Amino acid sequence: MSRRRHEPTNVAPEVFATGDGTPKGRHIKDVLTALVHASRDGELLPSERVLAERFGAARMTVRNAIAELEAQGLVRRVPGRGTFVQHPTLVHSEIFRSFSEDMRLRGMVPGARSYRARTRPAPRDVAARLRIEPGAPAHLIERVRTADGVPMALERTNLPADRFPALLGAMGKDGSLYEVLATVFGARMETADQTVSIARLGPAEAKRLEVPDYDPAFLVERTAVDTMGNVVEYGRSLYRGDRYAIRMHVSR
Structure with missing residues (x-):
């Protein structure tokens, strides 16, 4: 059974588009950082596939942005389950x-x-x-x-x-x-x-x-x-x- 598609609900659609010349990877990281801060601890983030579609970017670009958030301790990735918001230690x-x-x-x-x-x-x-x-x-x-x-x-x-x-x-x-x-x-x-x-x-x-x-x-x-x-x-x-x-x- 496929998992239910998890869409971001607390971010305005226009936020995903870039128009000020900001590099795509940096823009994705900035938007995801704001999404994390607006979410409850332990909340499931949208999948890489959903985010890639929303940002109009390659999944690898999204994955790299999530990896940066994980290195900062803002999210944690659980194999087979997804990426979860993690508030400060x-x-x-x-x-x-x-x-x-x-x-x-x-x-x-x-x-x-x-x-x-x-x-x-x-x-x-x-x-x-x-x-x-x-x-x-x-x-x-x-x-x-x-x-x-x-x-x-x-x-x-x-x-x-x-x-x-x-x-x-x-x-x-x-x-x-x-x-x-x-x-x-x-x-x-x-x-x-x-x-x-x-x-x-x-x-x-x-x-x-x-x-x-x-x-x-x-x-x-x-x-x-x-x-x-x-x-x-x-x-x-x-x-x-x-x-x-x-x-x-x-x-x-």
Whole structure:
């Protein structure tokens, strides 16, 4: 079955024509750049064939213009699916904030998908991080965090159930975990130990984050401590490698 023809709808037809002597390749790049900035993150761009017809240009000329946009980080090409708008990379800084707080400070709306939560006996490695006995009850919360509706990270976090017995009932799909801990339980985060490594997204993880299989991601392990020095959570989260950069302050 052939794919439905995807036409550009937010660009006036006369924009595709050149009349001021601008080289064809530069004109195509300028128009596509404006189209990207006017589109939502993750939106599918028209195919090379459609664009070549609209611009009255060779497909190779269009392809070269798209390659320049990809090099600038404005679009990403997914084999077999097309070219997608990609808005600027977010910097994951050393400042300790919740995902919701971080997105709000960037002027974006935090949200969540695929929310799953349950209480289980803590595996030995999780128990060691939470400083509880192996097999003691621990809450596991897993969800895809979004910014302006775009999947950004797959969060998995564990918390001691004995300390926060009603947590899962108080949490909402889109809610901020740290805000619930502070307002309902009086637990306020103070510091966290984090390690960052590179991982490849398996097919199931990539599907949930809407990226190609085995795309690189940042694996962030976090152990958070409250103002009393007690461990509150231990998590392993995957942040999209195409949307994040890591910032660190180092000194001698």
